[in-house]
Amino acid sequence: MKSEGPLLQYLMRRIAEMPPDLLAELASDAAPGIEAGAVTGDVLRGLGLLNPDRRWLESLRPAKLDKTSRNIIRVTLVGGWLLADPWFQGRANPAQAQVWLVTVVRDLAAVTTADALVKDDDRREELARLCLKALEFRPQGENAKQAQQRLESISSVERERVIAASRELQEAVRKKRAEEEERARKVREEMARKAAEEAAAKGTRE
Amino acid sequence: MTTVQAPTLQRLYELSPTANAESRETLAALYGHACAPVWNHPAGDRLQPDDVEQLAQFANTLKANRGVRASQPGESILAWAASRIAQSPLYRLRFGEDLSEHGLAQRWHELPTTSREDVAMHADRLTPDDAPLERMIIYRTAGTTGHALLVPQDALAVACYLPLLNFALSRFDVDTQFAPGDIACFLVGSQRHTVTYPTVMAGWSGAGFCKLNLFAEEWPDANADSARTKYFEHFKPRILTGDPLSFADMLDYGVGGAPRALVTTAVAMSAALKEKLQRHYRCPVIDWYSLTETGPLGYACPQGHGYHWLPHDVHLETLDGNGRPTTGIGEITVTGGRNPFIPLLRYRTGDWGRIDFTPCSCGDPMPRLMELEGRSPVVFRAANGMRVTTQDVATVLRRYPLVQHRFVQNEDGACELTYRTLTSAAWPRGELEAELRALLHQDVLLLEDAQLGNRGVADKVIPYASKMIEE
Numbered sequence: 001m002k003s004e005g006p007l008l009q010y011l012m013r014r015i016a017e018m019p020p021d022l023l024a025e026l027a028s029d030a031a032p033g034i035e036a037g038a039v040t041g042d043v044l045r046g047l048g049l050l051n052p053d054r055r056w057l058e059s060l061r062p063a064k065l066d067k068t069s070r071n072i073i074r075v076t077l078v079g080g081w082l083l084a085d086p087w088f089q090g091r092a093n094p095a096q097a098q099v100w101l102v103t104v105v106r107d108l109a110a111v112t113t114a115d116a117l118v119k120d121d122d123r124r125e126e127l128a129r130l131c132l133k134a135l136e137f138r139p140q141g142e143n144a145k146q147a148q149q150r151l152e153s154i155s156s157v158e159r160e161r162v163i164a165a166s167r168e169l170q171e172a173v174r175k176k177r178a179e180e181e182e183r184a185r186k187v188r189e190e191m192a193r194k195a196a197e198e199a200a201a202k203g204t205r206e
Numbered sequence: 207m208t209t210v211q212a213p214t215l216q217r218l219y220e221l222s223p224t225a226n227a228e229s230r231e232t233l234a235a236l237y238g239h240a241c242a243p244v245w246n247h248p249a250g251d252r253l254q255p256d257d258v259e260q261l262a263q264f265a266n267t268l269k270a271n272r273g274v275r276a277s278q279p280g281e282s283i284l285a286w287a288a289s290r291i292a293q294s295p296l297y298r299l300r301f302g303e304d305l306s307e308h309g310l311a312q313r314w315h316e317l318p319t320t321s322r323e324d325v326a327m328h329a330d331r332l333t334p335d336d337a338p339l340e341r342m343i344i345y346r347t348a349g350t351t352g353h354a355l356l357v358p359q360d361a362l363a364v365a366c367y368l369p370l371l372n373f374a375l376s377r378f379d380v381d382t383q384f385a386p387g388d389i390a391c392f393l394v395g396s397q398r399h400t401v402t403y404p405t406v407m408a409g410w411s412g413a414g415f416c417k418l419n420l421f422a423e424e425w426p427d428a429n430a431d432s433a434r435t436k437y438f439e440h441f442k443p444r445i446l447t448g449d450p451l452s453f454a455d456m457l458d459y460g461v462g463g464a465p466r467a468l469v470t471t472a473v474a475m476s477a478a479l480k481e482k483l484q485r486h487y488r489c490p491v492i493d494w495y496s497l498t499e500t501g502p503l504g505y506a507c508p509q510g511h512g513y514h515w516l517p518h519d520v521h522l523e524t525l526d527g528n529g530r531p532t533t534g535i536g537e538i539t540v541t542g543g544r545n546p547f548i549p550l551l552r553y554r555t556g557d558w559g560r561i562d563f564t565p566c567s568c569g570d571p572m573p574r575l576m577e578l579e580g581r582s583p584v585v586f587r588a589a590n591g592m593r594v595t596t597q598d599v600a601t602v603l604r605r606y607p608l609v610q611h612r613f614v615q616n617e618d619g620a621c622e623l624t625y626r627t628l629t630s631a632a633w634p635r636g637e638l639e640a641e642l643r644a645l646l647h648q649d650v651l652l653l654e655d656a657q658l659g660n661r662g663v664a665d666k667v668i669p670y671a672s673k674m675i676e677e
Contacts, residue, residue, distance in 0.1 A: 180295045184330040186339060191329065191356055195344040198221070200361040201249045201405045201415060203368055203391055204447040205471045206347070206496045
């Protein structure tokens with residue numbers, strides 16, 4: 001978060017004002033609708049990216065839509081709408097913007113919905129802050145530390161990451177304990193087996 | 207463990223894999239001599255050629271690394287300790303996963319201690335992750351400090367006893383250069399039951415070694431005295447190792463050959479017996495301090511100034527009753543050693559003494575254990591008048607899951623065994639009663655005490671005691 005960005009409220013208002021048309025039904029083989037790949041590609045090209053990732057853009061227009069893919073694409077559209085704000089023109093690194101849309105937005109889609117991102121204050125703030133962080137900006141009036149602390153306090157992605165890390169740690173501990181128990185069992189078996197055999201000759205008494 | 211089947215010569219050869227033809231001849235001679243005792247156990251040094259090379263390196267390092275020591279462990283011990291903590295599940299739990307050498311050095315005297323109970327009850331979790339299980343061998347001991355133990359060991363670590371013994375012998379000007387045709391040593395016992403075998407030791411250049419029992423029933427003909435004497439006279443072992451009781455019996459039976467040294471365990475030997483042995487055999491009697499869990503730790507200074515700290519790869523310290531380091535008499539506590547299965551970290555031996563770091567006039571720069579509380583030899587009497595040693599009782603006890611015990615014979619001859627068990631599961635208590643009855647020709651009162659040894663300093667368990675007055 002090296003440079004100062006716009007006011008956070010400005011970006012949150014932008015998200016809240018997302019045109020309902022963009023959250024209409026998505027295009028698929030089954031039915032016409034919003035062509036998310038085309039829309040997102042235009043946003044990135046508008047930021048100055050010459051060749052947005054074609055395969056990824058194609059993946060935003062799947063043959064069939066299910067609940068999960070629909071939410072991911074719609075969240076991507078919300079992120080795209082945010083990036084299309086004029087403030088980012090000439091300021092945002094377009095390659096970083098693409099990475100954010102591909103990865104961070106997808107993580108966000110795993111824990112919230114596109115509708116919530118638009119309608120819920122906290123989720124709007126989270127999306128705006130995540131976007132600024134990814135593009136190495138901080139909200140106007142905040143220093144880097146304040147910006148990070150505020151993001152951590154509201155971030156559902158961060159919360160999910162902490163929970164996942166905790167789960168991973170627990171799993172690692174459980175696995176290690178299981179390995180230790182298995183090793184202890186082998187040691188006990190070996191001791192029992194070897195106790196029945198002769199030991200090696202010793203030169204002195206003890 | 208005691209086995210009743212005599213080992214075949216072939217099996218004995220197999221257990222000494224590096225023995226050459228001359229060594230095998232020596233072994234065959236020891237095994238098959240007309241006056242040889244009944245052999246009841248197959249044993250050998252089990253060393254492979256790589257082990258023999260490492261053994262020679264150990265001997266060189268032992269000689270090269272003698273020097274002054276401090277109350278704080280040196281760098282090599284700290285590095286070893288850090289690596290063992292990282293590898294042992296029990297130590298990781300007890301000492302913390304990320305204890306560096308620096309952290310160990312800073313906190314050394316505050317670190318938790320370990321004890322025989324850890325070996326008795328948690329050997330499976332004490333064994334490091336990188337210990338090669340396929341090399342494991344097992345020693346059983348009921349021990350003179352009162353815990354029943356199965357001690358995992360490694361043949362190379364056990365073979366390191368020989369360079370340590372050689373070093374002590376060299377301090378008494380005893381020649382320790384051996385050849386395959388020599389008879390290096392007889393380990394002499396004198397008790398109801400003990401394992402016996404002949405072998406050859408790669409650590410002594412393939413020279414012969416026997417573990418013997420002086421008990422009359424162990425010898426071949428009706429005149430056991432004659433067979434025993436002839437066997438010793440024929441082979442003339444250069445060294446005899448044993449304990450005060452067996453050496454006293456050796457004197458009584460008039461056997462021994464012409465040893466150049468007698469090496470006795472640190473079970474306190476009376477000055478009178480020592481002098482008698484020295485006069486009779488015209489050789490030094492060397493006190494030796496060694497435990498099954500630690501291996502040899504000290505040898506008596508040739509000038510009589512305590513016991514010199516023997517291995518270069520252990521750290522010794524003394525702790526008071528509250529576990530704090532003391533410059534006075536304290537519990538001898540060991541870190542280091544060679545046993546890959548039981549890495550000793552601040553291991554409390556149950557023996558007490560003081561460490562003197564001042565230089566000794568004998569020339570060995572290593573510190574000395576002073577006022578080592580020798581474990582006095584205790585002798586029991588069976589109801590029929592026969593002598594029963596602590597080893598005899600230990601041989602019975604070690605077959606049962608006892609963690610700690612106290613065996614006492616009262617003035618009137620009545621015996622009591624107080625014990626703490628390893629397990630809450632059922633065990634054949636009746637069989638133990640029957641075995642003790644058969645050994646002592648009388649009933650032995652068995653008392654369970656779940657807190658035996660757990661009541662702190664005031665409850666130091668004396669595992670064997672006799673209140674009978676011996677004539």
